[in-house]
Amino acid sequence: MNPAIRISIGALAISLATPAFAQIDFSGEWAPAYHEDGPERVPGPEIGDYLGMPLNEAARLQADSYDADRISVVNEYECRPHSADYGMRGLGDLRVTREINPTTQDLIAFHTYMPAWGSVRTIYMDGRPHPPDYAEHTWQGFSTGVWDGNTLIITTTHLKANYLRRNGIASSDKRTLTEYWARHRDYLTVVTHVVDPVMLTEPLVRSQNWTLDPGQKSQRMFCEYQPEVPGAPGAVPNHLPGANPFLHEVADWYGLPYEATRGGANTLYPEYQLTMPKPDKPPPAKCERFCVCTVLQDCNLHGAPPPR
């Protein structure tokens, strides 16, 4: 056979053996960027801030009933980690590694580690099915990924109930998380899409970014829960319906219409501005609260929070 033809056939064979889809490598140490939704993520959301959340009536009442003492009084909450969806919002140093089949060189899975709560995820890329409904749920759920061009689409089920925002907006164990991972050189963007039939009237879509940081040294997470606040055994701090005195604070501090802070799908879109009521209190003349929050440590330096 003509050597040129043989080389061509060989090249063809190699190309056929390579998966037809893209395989972007997300491996590396990624440092989170907090420029997007900063105050919500660090230092964290205010009580009563449901802005941008397509909540249903049930989720809103659950959030209204939330008493922040709960995370101290209910000891089991002290070490409760962020689940896979909220983990992307939190204190998210992120390490990604690949697991490759040494024989076939196929990608079996991506593994992620976040030192905040020591969260470990596996994103299976080998086409395995999700477990049946009766299988255990976990904080990080069960994830599988597929490629759409250079975008990795991850579907996560079997999540434990957790929170959509850590101010009492709960998520249910019936939610499905879809993520879209895209790498642009040293930047990673992850768009999350949460469908929660129990808490939301439409999907909750958020985006987060990281920058590649090869020198990042992730820490180990320790947590051991302890009684922090004396309380009656089995107490679950909660506000009775209509009796939470803190719900108006966020609207008043930032000069927002109270109705808008209550969330709901109708408040998400630009058309809402046409019907949005005026705030009860005007916005402050200059920033007074959490003005610079791109780094966790400086969040309270520019304007101390008003006394409660």
Place this chain on the structure above:
Amino acid sequence: MQHRMSRVVLAAWALLGLAGRLEAQPNRGGPPQNFDNVELHLIPVQGNVYMLIGAGGNMTVQVGNEGVLLVDTMYAPLAPRIAAEIKKLSPGMIQYIIDTHVHGDHVGGNEALAKLGAPGASPTDTGGATIIAHENVVNRMTKPATAGQTPTATPGLPNDEYFTPTKDLYFNGEPIFIIHEPNAHTDGDSIVLFRRSDVISTGDIFTPERYPFIDRERGGSVQGLLDALNHIIHLTVPAHLQEGGTRVIPGHGRLCDEAEVVEFRNMITIVRDRVQDLIKKGMTLDQVKAAKPTLDYDTEFGSGDTFVEAVYQSLKNPPAKAASPR
């Protein structure tokens, strides 16, 4: 034809001795129309404990050199298939059955499965497995339907009752604690702790995918239920970062750990607090229901009316404190 079918079905249930016991389970959906269509799923939990999911209450299966121990027995018509599933795990005979409570979807298979037990294993020496339950379960199963009638033993009646706060035994190389939880789902609830395998079987005290059924007619109460759930939380130890560790097999629904019990307990506590507040304001049951104290949980669990009514009634008329402290 439809009428004839109904009579056949009713007759079948009467023969099974289940009709009376199933009526006390509103919102449970009752037994399946056709047991042949029921899928059984046997899943490993940890240690030598497995969970069997099918129709009716979940079963717990513990296996080892000494044989097989079951917690609850689903429905009688499923017994042959349940036995076949157990045989996949162990060639040993069924030595013990523990009933978590009296309802037919948990004890329906007692008789048929006990017969598969080791001859002479029972203290009553009638052959078959020993069936353990709290004495209130036995009392409920032998109570005549009408006052003044002679009590009749239901088939599959427990033959090893206990009346103390706890009972323990050592089987298949591990300590097993049977713990009475007074006036919770019923007045005869037991949870079962497998100490080496680190698994708790809760019966219907914990049903993570539905509102709890507080069987007021059979001594259940919201405070007893909360006490039982808090006790389960006390017994469970999560592994790293609040996950895994002690596994919890609920009465219905998927395999869980402490985290799900905490969420379930929280929901009941919050609803209890709301109903208590409304009672203090002098509201009637209808007014309490109209106030929708479960509104924020109904999207997950369905209508909360039956649950709210049971909470209201058990706060207004709490059961007399039963049993001695553990």
